[in-house]
Amino acid sequence: MKESLLTTLSRHLLLLVFAAISIYPVLTVLSISLRPGDQLQSTDLSIIPPNWTFAAYRELFTEQPFLRWLGNSLLVSTLVTFTGVVLASIGGYALSRFKFIGRQATMLAILTTQMFPATMLLLPLYILIAKLQLVDTFLGLLVFYVSTALPFCIWQMKGFYDTIPPSLEEAAHIDGCSRATAFWLIILPIAVPGLVITALFSFMTAWSEYIVAAQVLQDRDMFTLPLGIKSFQASMSTQWALYAAASLLVSLPVVVVFLALSRYLVSGMTLGAVKE
Amino acid sequence: MGSQSRGRQSIWTLFALGCLFLLGGCSQNDPRRSVTLWHQMVPRDRVMLDKLVEEFEAAHPEIDVRTLYKETEELRSGFQTAALAGIGPELVYGPSDVLGTFHAMGIVGDMSPWVNSEEAGEFVEGALTYLPDPNDSEHRMLLQVPDRFGNHLALVYNRKFIAEPPATTAEMVDLAVANTLDTDRDGRQDRYGLVWNFVEPFFAIPFLTGYGAWVFDESGQPVPALDSPESVSAYQFILSLQQEHGVVPRNCDYETADSLFKSGKAAMIINGDWSWTDYLETEGIDAAIAPLPVVSATGKPMAPMISPKGYSLNALVSPQAAEDAMQFVQFMTSAESQRKFMELVRILPSRKKLLDDPLIREDPTLAASKEQFDRGRIMPVDIEMRAVWDAMRPPYQTLLGGNTTPAAAARQMQQNALHSIEIIQQESAGTAFLWLWQLAGLAICGSLVFWQRESLLGLLPDMRRQPFAYLLIAPALIVMFATVVFPFFYNVLLSLSNMSLHNFQEWSIVGLRNYLDVFTEAKFFGVLLKTLVWTVVNVVFHVGIGVALAIALNGPIRGKPLYRVLLIIPWAVPAYITALTWRSMFHYDYGAVNLLLGEFLGIPPLNWLGEPGLAFTACIVANVWLGYPFMMVIALGGLQGIPQELYEAARIDGANRWQQFRNVTLPLLKPVLAPAVVLGGIWTFNNLNVIWLVSNGGEPADQTHILVSYVYKAVFSFYRYGYGAALSMVIFVLLLAVSLYSLHRTRATESVYT
Structure with a gap:
């Protein structure tokens, strides 16, 4: 399919402008991480500061348990992603395809879990963590992160299944497939973009969270990355260079995960031969 | 197909291994008794803390000390x-100003059994914090044993620009004016005379004391005295520094002041003891510490607030844990430990004999610190102090924004403070009609079940x-x-209760009073409106930009x-x-x-962070930026x-691009x-973080909530809490x-194919 030059140009223009807007503030973060002497503000606009230094990055790897935090975060986030994708893909399917009692109520109830301001949930959450003896366990984090990510993921998966015509399964059923086989072999492959979004979202939920983590994890060796980064912050004496350097490094795995997954988002994998 | 299923298998194996690892990580066996300490020491101090913990553990092999850093507010x-x-944790370490609150909540314990009067006499007066025992009016509880004094402000000056620190405020103004320069004549100052965290009331305290004012009156009780004529003169003076003399830059928050001084673009900075070592070590400037000057108009020295910093004991720990914890406290606050801290990070010790130590006389920073300490006033530990800070901030920021007069601001501060104190000190008894509320709860549950009886009955067969x-x-x-x-x-339950400072551990049901308070609070509807604007604008831009980018x-x-x-x-x-970078x-x-607005559109600079409407816009812009990628990915x-x-069919039907977009x-x-x-x-409706970070907690003047x-x-x-x-x-x-x-309107829960 050919497009007119004008259309292509306007696509590029829009993308270029927003790419620039997306990246500029992050370049500022880079600049903070290279600046000696922990300054958040700069009085000029140069990205590479005069007498720039990699000291913060060096310190992260040599004097701070950065790699340990990275390992913890990767472990927790991976587990959350797996659990989230599995539970959301089957739960969303149930909501999309079955007319069971309480379906509407369930969908709404799932949404309501997101409506209460988190600030007020912290106190009872902490009591819960204490009573269930989940302090300093990744299991505690896993449960909380999965339950935070699930509402969106389930709704998202349901939305994706809704765009897939039920006639596909009916055809498979006529060909002798069981419901489970049809789901596994036909529906899931079509819903891949949804699974990718679910995976990304679950990963990000676990990857960047620090408020619940600060309650659950009291042992510095079990810190996840955001908690570790937060420990560079102090009221009026934050180690800005470390803080910025670590924040940038934290986003690298996200970009890598996104790169790995994004071909499924844009591969043009359409429904192909399906005719309504 | 074969390799694919192997790939799947290995993924599942990994997953199972991960789960095992998770569960296995829970069991730990350490025969030692543990003492946990939450502290807020800066990195420099943590080095010494770790060293001393090691020493202590070597001397007490049966005790394991675990330290955990938490930022001040987070710790509280x-x-x-x-x-x-x-x-x-068994112990918390921090400045004494939180003790009044902790004490009212009943969560810090009495340490006096471990510190007898003879030992107490070895501490500087005012170092140990005692508060009355609520159960025994004869007895005073010892709530903190400090290892140092801190938080005092002083004047830091760059010797490259200033040879002798000013002794009076008149000299300070002259020096500041002489050092406020636009060397390249581009209309922007290249150096400012004097900077500090201009919008924070804590930094105004030395000016208040210099003019003879204080936050509380002379009664000895924590009664706010914020609208005295002396404080009005102090505000006038602060205001004149920026508006009349122009020696303080606009939007001068903590980080701006800090960066300006560190990069040699400010001649003097007012900052606390926590920052000094950093300045002394910053390359390119030649920093030195001096006591704050004497106010020329009154002849009184500018006196900062000081806080003892030290260890407090959790009231709810076992006697054995308390015993272990106190051994550690005694070790950490001993003269030897304090001396080590003094050498490494120049703290001001809490023990009398260390104040005469030659180190304090010989080290210029410690000498200046000591001099400033002698003039300082101990920050009250009363609960009312927090109400005072919160009361001062909004009018103070309005005043500095040029939108009110010093006298009106001072009046407003006093009013706010009285109001806040009333709220904080509120005490109330539980309702006598608890059974009524229990009955109501049961009735609600019962009627819900009755309402949905058919669905509930049908549930099992449907299953x-x-x-x-x-x-x-x-x-x-x-x-x-x-x-x-x-x-x-x-x-x-909490929403129906009286849980508050004075009913913290033992709260009870009081009924609907909290709800009444919500709707009668004058600000509620204004803030609600702002929240709606915030939500709608953000979501519209998130989705609009996200979808446009996805289509492109x-x-x-x-x-x-x-x-x-x-x-x-x-x-x-x-x-x-x-x-923060958006800020x-x-x-x-x-x-x-x-800069961009000026360069490309010729728009004169806007005071984004200082004007309420613009500050709110700035928060929205930052949040739109944060949110569109997510919507783009989904789209x-x-x-x-x-x-x-479908597009091909639409094209055949003669649909143009817009119609294709609308209809397909x-x-x-x-x-x-x-x-x-x-x-x-x-999420946007409930998003606290971005507003908090970009507007620095609601600045200016609590207008961006x-x-x-x-x-x-x-x-x-x-x-x-209620x-x-x-x-x-x-x-x-x-x-x-x-x-x-x-959901009802958009039928979003329904499939397009049904």
């Missing part, structure tokens, strides 16, 4: 919550009919509600992978740093936004599900976008109603 709120849940459906959704529901049900009902990316163009990665970067980089991009003098995913045939893209994108839009709206930041303030500044819970319930019901309505 975290300790309150943890103590209430019964799992707090038998299609067990698959219930089996698929059950695991997700169990995980979600395991973490939500208890907190939710706990909050319902979905066409046949080059460089897609690169664009894709660049465009998700705002989502990938943690918001806790990028929100600096909106800076009046040095921010990129003003990209949604676009993949739209069959190309949008309807098919809807089921995928709907959850993101509804949830995005809910949305409902959740109001909850946050009510709970963490005023300890109104009120906060009630406000949260109101938010919950609001969101529920709006979501119900919009």
Whole structure:
């Protein structure tokens, strides 16, 4: 399919402008991480500061348990992603395809879990963590992160299944497939973009969270990355260079995960031969 | 197919291994008794802390000391919550100003059994913090044993620009004026005479004391005295520094002041003891510390507030744990340990004999620190102090923004303070009609069951009919509600209770009073309106930009992978740093936004962070930036599900691009976008972080609050747990109603194919 030059140009223009807007503030973060002497503000606009230094990055790897935090975060986030994708893909399917009692109520109830301001949930959450003896366990984090990510993921998966015509399964059923086989072999492959979004979202939920983590994890060796980064912050004496350097490094795995997954988002994998 | 299933298998194996690792990590065996310490020491101090902990553990092999750093505010709120849940640390370390609150909550214990009067005499007067025992009027409880004094402000000057520090404020103004320069004559100052955290009332205290004012009156009781004529003169003087003499830059918050001084673009800075070593070691400047000058108009020295910093004991720990913890405290506050800290980080010790140490006389920084300390006043530990800070901040910022007079601001501060104190000190008894509330609860549950009786009765047969459906959704529901049900009902109870500072551990049901307070508070509807604007504007831009970018990316163009990665970067980089960079991009003098607007559109610089409306706009811009990549990703995913045939059919029917978008893209994108839009709206409504970081906690003058930041303030500044819970319930019901309505209208829960 050919497009007119004008259309292509306007696509590029829009993308270029927003790419620039997306990246500029992050370049500022880079600049903070290279600046000696922990300054958040700069009085000029140069990205590479005069007498720039990699000291913060060096310190992260040599004097701070950065790699340990990275390992913890990767472990927790991976587990959350797996659990989230599995539970959301089957739960969303149930909501999309079955007319069971309480379906509407369930969908709404799932949404309501997101409506209460988190600030007020912290106190009872902490009591819960204490009573269930989940302090300093990744299991505690896993449960909380999965339950935070699930509402969106389930709704998202349901939305994706809704765009897939039920006639596909009916055809498979006529060909002798069981419901489970049809789901596994036909529906899931079509819903891949949804699974990718679910995976990304679950990963990000676990990857960047620090408020619940600060309650659950009291042992510095079990810190996840955001908690570790937060420990560079102090009221009026934050180690800005470390803080910025670590924040940038934290986003690298996200970009890598996104790169790995994004071909499924844009591969043009359409429904192909399906005719309504 | 074979390799694919192997790949799947190995993924599952990894997953199972991960789970095992998780569970295995829980069991730890250490025969030692542990003492946990939460502290807020800066990195430099932590080095010495770790060393001393090692020494202590070597001497006491049966005790394991675990230290955990927490930022000041986090430590305070975290300790309150943890103590209430019964799992707090044995010890907390920090400045004494929080002790009044901890004491009222009953979460810090008496340390006097371990410190007899002879030992107490070895500490500088005012170092040990005693408060009356609520159970025994004869006895005073020892609530903190300090190892140092701190938090005092002094004048730091750059010797490259200033040879002798000013002795009076008149000299200070002259020096500042002489050092405020525009060397390259581009209309922007290249050096400022004097900088400090201009908008924070804590930094105004030395000016107040210099003019003879104090936050409380002379009665000895914590009665605020914020509208004295002396404080009005002090504010006048502060205001003149910026407006008349122009020696203080605009938007001068802590980080701006700090950066200006460190980069040699400010001649003097007023800052606290925590910052001095940093300045002394900064290359390119030649910093030195001096006591703050004497106010020329009164002849009185500018006296900062000082706080003893030290260890407090959790009231709710076992006697054995308390014994172990106190051994550690005695070790840490001993003369030897304090001396080591003095040498390494130049602290001001809390023991008398160390104040005469030659080190203090020989080291110029310590000497200046000591001199400033001698003039300083100990910060009151009363609960009222926190109310005073909160009362001062909004009028103070309005005043500095040029929107009120010093006298009016002072009056407003006093009014606010009296009001806040009344709220904080509120005490109330539980209702006598508890049974009535229990009955009402039962009645509500009963009528819900009755209302849905048919569905409930039909549930079991339906489960038998299609067990698959219930089996698929059950695991997700169990995980979600395991973490939500208890907190939710706990909050319902709290919202009907009197939980507050004075009813912290033993609260009781009082009925609907909190709800009444929510709706009668004058500001509620204004803040609600702001929250609605915030939510709608954000969501519209998130979805609009997100969908536009997705459509642009979905066409046949080059460089897609690169664009894709660049465009998700705002989502990938943690918001806790990028929100701060947005704040600096909106800076009046040095921010990129003003510079670009001026360069390309010729718009004169705007005071983004200083004007309420602009500050709110700045928060929205930052949040839009943070949110569009997520919507773009979702829309990209949604676009993949739209069959190309539909577009071809539309083209054959003669539809133009816009019609194709309206009639093909949008309807098919809807089921995928709907959850993101509804949830995005809910998240945005309840998004505390971005507003808090960009506006620095509601600046200017608490004008950028949305409902959740109001909850946050009510709970963490005023300890109104009951009120906060009630406000949260109101938010919950609001969101529920709006979501119900919009789901009904858009039929988002229904499939396009049904």
